[in-house]
Amino acid sequence: MSSTPVTNQPVAVVTGGARGIGLAIAHWFLAHEYRVALWDIDAETLGRTAGELNDPARVLAIHCDVSQPDQVDAATARVVDTFGRIDALVNNAGVAVFKPINQTTFDDWRHVLGTNLDGPFLCTQAVAPVMRRNGGGAVVNIASISGLRASTLRVAYGTSKAALIHLTKQHATELGTVGIRCNVVAPGPVETEMAKLVHSVAIRSDYHDVIPLERYGTTEEIANVVGFLCSPAASYVNGQVIAVDGGFDAAG
Numbered sequence: 110m111s112s113t114p115v116t117n118q119p120v121a122v123v124t125g126g127a128r129g130i131g132l133a134i135a136h137w138f139l140a141h142e143y144r145v146a147l148w149d150i151d152a153e154t155l156g157r158t159a160g161e162l163n164d165p166a167r168v169l170a171i172h173c174d175v176s177q178p179d180q181v182d183a184a185t186a187r188v189v190d191t192f193g194r195i196d197a198l199v200n201n202a203g204v205a206v207f208k209p210i211n212q213t214t215f216d217d218w219r220h221v222l223g224t225n226l227d228g229p230f231l232c233t234q235a236v237a238p239v240m241r242r243n244g245g246g247a248v249v250n251i252a253s254i255s256g257l258r259a260s261t262l263r264v265a266y267g268t269s270k271a272a273l274i275h276l277t278k279q280h281a282t283e284l285g286t287v288g289i290r291c292n293v294v295a296p297g298p299v300e301t302e303m304a305k306l307v308h309s310v311a312i313r314s315d316y317h318d319v320i321p322l323e324r325y326g327t328t329e330e331i332a333n334v335v336g337f338l339c340s341p342a343a344s345y346v347n348g349q350v351i352a353v354d355g356g357f358d359a360a361g
């Protein structure tokens with residue numbers, strides 16, 4: 110470990126932080142005086158994002174595939190080495206494959222589960238001891254309304270997000286005892302690159318028909334709730350799932 114001084118300024122790790130919802134979450138933390146480590150598999154976008162944020166004292170970009178234990182361990186060590194602590198972990202990196210069951214290959218299944226479920230398991234496992242040394246912290250896992258209710262084309266994606274919700278409750282139960290709160294944000298559809306890729310015209314019109322607010326969410330609307338859950342204002346919130354979906358889930 111280097112002799113980098115440990116400051117009192119809090120530190121957040123955001124996986125999949127190079128773009129989309131993760132980047133909006135990083136902006137929330139930076140606006141609230143955190144230092145931020147962005148972990149992402151897309152080195153090119155990550156480099157561009159770090160350049161645009163242009164704050165090397167407070168932003169650390171790390172190329173990391175969250176489904177790979179050695180990369181997660183190395184990224185955790187680098188954050189500790191650079192910033193000295195970790196107060197918040199947002200497991201946001203995710204991938205989507207929307208296909209009927211009979212077209213979903215085992216490789217699709219493993220890719221989706223590897224990123225969306227193995228990733229949060231590995232990252233929380235690596236970061237929790239660092240938080241614990243510091244007296245506690247907050248973990249927020251980004252699931253989806255697809256993890257709250259089943260729908261067609263989402264056999265791998267929906268299953269990964271439902272399992273992530275339960276993983277969070279397991280973590281909340283055990284890690285709560287050492288001061289680490291674990292919660293879930295379950296977004297409805299949000300206008301990002303992922304949505305452009307997997308939301309067909311049919312999927313878009315289905316959503317518009319059933320979302321009481323009659324629109325997709327913005328990345329900032331998700332980030333605001335994630336930030337709240339990581340903040341002292343949420344100090345007694347643990348093991349909860351908050352849907353940020355314009356009323357989609359409530360409308361049944």
Ligand code: NDP
Binds near residue numbers: 129
């Ligand atoms: P994006 O695809 O726009 O951004 C996700 C980022 O995560 C990309 O940079 C991606 O890189 C990166 N990533 C993918 N796999 C890994 C990995 N193994 N390790 C590290 N980084 C990785 O997604 P969104 O911002 O739309 O979504 C963020 C989260 O929100 C996801 O978990 C998603 O499931 C969830 N969500 C999104 C919704 C939406 O409508 N957008 C709705 C509900 C939930 P690369 O481009 O190379 O894949």
